Every structure is written in C-alpha cells, then in structure tokens.
C-alpha cells in the first residue's frame with residue numbers, strides 16, 4: 001500500500017487589497033478640505049516679513065494661534081498644519097541658525113517639546129509624532145529666518161492620497177476647535193514672561 005504523503009501546507013499570498021494597498025489607501029474618514037494650503041505651498045502670498053515675530057507680542061488667542069509663551073520660548077499652532085494639532089515651538093528671539101541659539105534657550109525649547117508631546121498625547125490620544133527642525137530653505141523650512149521645531153501628531157491610518165496629488169492636507173477638525181481643546185492644557189503649564 002502506497003503511503004500517503006502529507007502535502008505541504010498551502011501558503012496564501014497576501015492579497016493586494018489587504019497588503020500594500022491597505023496602507024496606501026486607508027479606510028474612509030471624515031475630512032474637511034484645506035485648499036488654502038495649496039496657495040501657501042505655491043508661495044502665492046506676498047512677503048510680509050517674519051510672521052513669528054509678528055505674533056510674538058500678540059494676545060494669546062485663536063487669531064494669533066499662540067498657545068503659550070514664557071521668557072524665551074513660545075508655542076504656536078501651525079496655520080497650515082500637516083495634521084490636526086500640528087504645533088510649532090520656537091525661541092521668541094528672531095534667529096535662523098541653531099549654532100546661534102543660547103544653550104539655556106535650547107534646553108527650554110526641548111522642555112517645551114516634551115510638554116507638547118505630553119499634552120497632545122493626553123488630549124488627542126495620538127499614536128506617534130513627527131518631531132523636528134528644518135534649518136534653511138533648502139531643508140524645507142517655510143520660514144527659514146526664525147528657527148521653529150515641528151510637533152506633528154500621528155494616528156494609525158492618517159495618511160491619505162491628498163498630499164500626494166494636490167499638496168493639500170485635509171483635517172478632521174478646524175483650527176479653532178483644536179485651539180480650544182489645547183489652550184487649557186497650556187494655560188495650566190504657562191510661565192508668564
């Protein structure tokens with residue numbers, strides 16, 4: 001009698017629909033379109049000087065987008081965010097080169113980076129962050145003359161095709177809504193200066 005040999009377990013290839021495509025084309029979500037970002041990235045606005053220095057003395061409210069400032073630093077919401085809750089941390093002094101930054105201010109900025117991450121994680125329950133500084137226009141800095149660190153919250157599946165085809169990011173809530181959510185957290189940590 002011929003002995004039956006067990007056939008090898010059948011391996012099923014991961015289908016296109018559940019593999020790479022599922023990462024590139026995530027599930028549908030509710031988004032608001034942000035067409036003004038297109039004008040921004042196309043540099044269609046006239047040069048009005050340093051916008052960070054313009055808001056540096058401003059009232060901390062939704063219009064200025066300033067969330068908090070202390071003696072040396074301030075945290076501002078990005079007017080053209082890559083994602084909901086995209087924050088900018090910067091020295092109050094107009095500086096474009098990291099090597100010109102005072103060590104004490106550099107330490108204060110790092111402390112704000114940690115606080116921002118803590119607040120965003122607590123309020124928005126994000127899964128991760130993109131954190132960083134672009135120094136110089138060639139490195140992608142939109143405002144290269146005034147150092148600013150980006151804090152971009154990330155959620156699983158938050159990438160969609162809009163930035164790829166139209167350089168336009170769509171967001172699930174308005175800037176005003178996000179500002180209202182975050183402001184109380186920063187008010188609690190604020191050091192007046």
Ligand SMILES: [Zn+2]
Nearest residue numbers: 050053094146
């Ligand atoms: Zn400036």
